[in-house]
Amino acid sequence: SVGVLDINNLLEPNLDSKLLTHHEEQRPYAPWSHKPHCTTSTRLPTLGQKYCVYTSNTTGPHGLSLIFPPSSAHLATEYLDDNPLDSFLTQAEAENLFLGDGPPWTIVDIPGKDKGVVATRKIKQYETFMVDQAAVVVDMEAEKALSQKENQNLLKVAVDRLLVPEMIRDMSGKHEGHKHKTAGEKEGFAGADDREEEDEEEGKLEEDVMKTNAFGGTVAEVNSRVLYPLISRINHACAPNSFVLFSRAGVSMAIKAYRDIAPGEEITISYLLLGIPFAKRQHLIHRWGFTCTCDLCSLPERQREASDLRRTMIAQAEEKMIELAEAGEFDDAVALAEEAVEMIREEGIYPTLTDSYAMLAMLYREKGDRAKSEEYGRKTQQLLGDLGFLGVGEERQAWSLEKMMGNIEESGGIGSKWTKGPAKA
Numbered sequence: 334s335v336g337v338l339d340i341n342n343l344l345e346p347n348l349d350s351k352l353l354t355h356h357e358e359q360r361p362y363a364p365w366s367h368k369p370h371c372t373t374s375t376r377l378p379t380l381g382q383k384y385c386v387y388t389s390n391t392t393g394p395h396g397l398s399l400i401f402p403p404s405s406a407h408l409a410t411e412y413l414d415d416n417p418l419d420s421f422l423t424q425a426e427a428e429n430l431f432l433g434d435g436p437p438w439t440i441v442d443i444p445g446k447d448k449g450v451v452a453t454r455k456i457k458q459y460e461t462f463m464v465d466q467a468a469v470v471v472d473m474e475a476e477k478a479l480s481q482k483e484n485q486n487l488l489k490v491a492v493d494r495l496l497v498p499e500m501i502r503d504m505s506g507k508h509e510g511h512k513h514k515t516a517g518e519k520e521g522f523a524g525a526d527d528r529e530e531e532d533e534e535e536g537k538l539e540e541d542v543m544k545t546n547a548f549g550g551t552v553a554e555v556n557s558r559v560l561y562p563l564i565s566r567i568n569h570a571c572a573p574n575s576f577v578l579f580s581r582a583g584v585s586m587a588i589k590a591y592r593d594i595a596p597g598e599e600i601t602i603s604y605l606l607l608g609i610p611f612a613k614r615q616h617l618i619h620r621w622g623f624t625c626t627c628d629l630c631s632l633p634e635r636q637r638e639a640s641d642l643r644r645t646m647i648a649q650a651e652e653k654m655i656e657l658a659e660a661g662e663f664d665d666a667v668a669l670a671e672e673a674v675e676m677i678r679e680e681g682i683y684p685t686l687t688d689s690y691a692m693l694a695m696l697y698r699e700k701g702d703r704a705k706s707e708e709y710g711r712k713t714q715q716l717l718g719d720l721g722f723l724g725v726g727e728e729r730q731a732w733s734l735e736k737m738m739g740n741i742e743e744s745g746g747i748g749s750k751w752t753k754g755p756a757k758a
């Protein structure tokens with residue numbers, strides 16, 4: 334049914350296209366399912382630059398429409414079979430997620446937030462419990478090169494050509510306070526106001542849905558706005574229980590749990606970088622058109638100030654550690670790094686924790702404590718793996734401690750900012 338990932342569809346994403354490529358005449362625009370629909374920029378400095386809607390309705394459960402220039406679309410054809418099962422799940426995990434009781438979440442009404450996603454069973458820490466594929470991808474340059482009207486027209490065509498246009502139009506469009514009624518709400522009311530709304534500019538609804546829900550991301554190496562219909566239902570929290578992982582090609586994504594999630598608990602991700610203090614978070618989240626009332630923002634003032642202080646100290650610790658290391662003050666640098674680890678844990682800024690572990694592996698190596706250095710190398714490897722950054726299955730297994738230590742020294746985390754060892758006195 335609409336919006337629910339079908340295991341058969343995911344396991345055989347290209348079955349149709351494989352069969353049909355034997356009959357090219359049935360797909361004259363292969364690999365695209367429709368004739369590209371193009372608009373040419375009439376503005377300087379992009380005069381003459383063409384942007385088209387390219388749709389592949391055999392990609393993913395919703396179909397995929399790209400608004401790209403022809404050259405980028407050509408490169409993107411390589412990414413059309415980017416499948417969440419290849420990027421994020423072992424066969425056993427996929428079966429666990431899709432067979433039996435099915436995915437462990439459901440979309441429900443959440444007071445004050447429209448809809449949201451809640452867990453239907455216990456979700457374990459680091460479990461990959463939701464996967465999705467992009468439905469609409471818009472090259473950010475198109476927004477600058479074309480007029481708003483032209484962009485809206487392309488967006489409307491892009492959504493019309495998907496397998497699930499109504500599902501997309503039914504998504505929230507409340508960005509920056511746009512109080513657009515969703516398609517579902519419109520069905521319920523047939524008053525004069527609604528008729529007025531129907532007369533609104535074509536493509537406005539699609540534009541609002543993109544603004545409210547799309548992620549900034551890189552798809553086929555193009556800096557884009559990307560709409561993933563399922564993750565778009567997940568609400569924001571500043572100390573979220575889950576996070577998003579994108580595939581290398583950027584078409585697929587997965588949601589993983591930072592911690593155990595109880596049945597009935599709302600699934601949350603952070604729309605902002607983790608680790609930002611209260612006032613800045615409020616400011617940034619206002620640009621989404623809502624006020625953040627998440628648990629972290631709702632703490633009593635004293636606790637909130639303590640959290641802010643930790644966040645400021647965490648942000649400053651990195652630079653200080655590098656200074657101390659460069660001055661050869663390894664004991665102080667280690668003490669500071671270990672203190673930072675404690676504060677990062679308290680604040681739940683897990684991705685930063687991998688940097689601190691990598692830094693500690695480097696510092697202990699410089700101190701000549703090989704056992705401790707390897708202990709932190711192992712911790713870095715474990716956490717990066719748990720967070721999904723080392724791939725799945727065999728790819729993850731292929732990370733030996735030796736490879737991780739080499740990587741930490743050359744390019745890992747904070748360690749990369751300090752690779753030369755102490756400054757000579």
Ligand SMILES: C[S@@+](CC[C@H](N)C(=O)[O-])C[C@H]1O[C@@H](n2cnc3c(N)ncnc32)[C@H](O)[C@@H]1O
Nearest residue numbers: 446447448505507545546565566567568569623
């Ligand atoms: C990506 S959508 C999330 C799903 C959305 N609630 C829905 O019904 O489809 C983003 C929008 O959800 C709402 N939202 C997300 N997180 C929220 C929060 N913590 N508090 C209030 N509203 C929130 C805001 O209207 C925001 O513009």
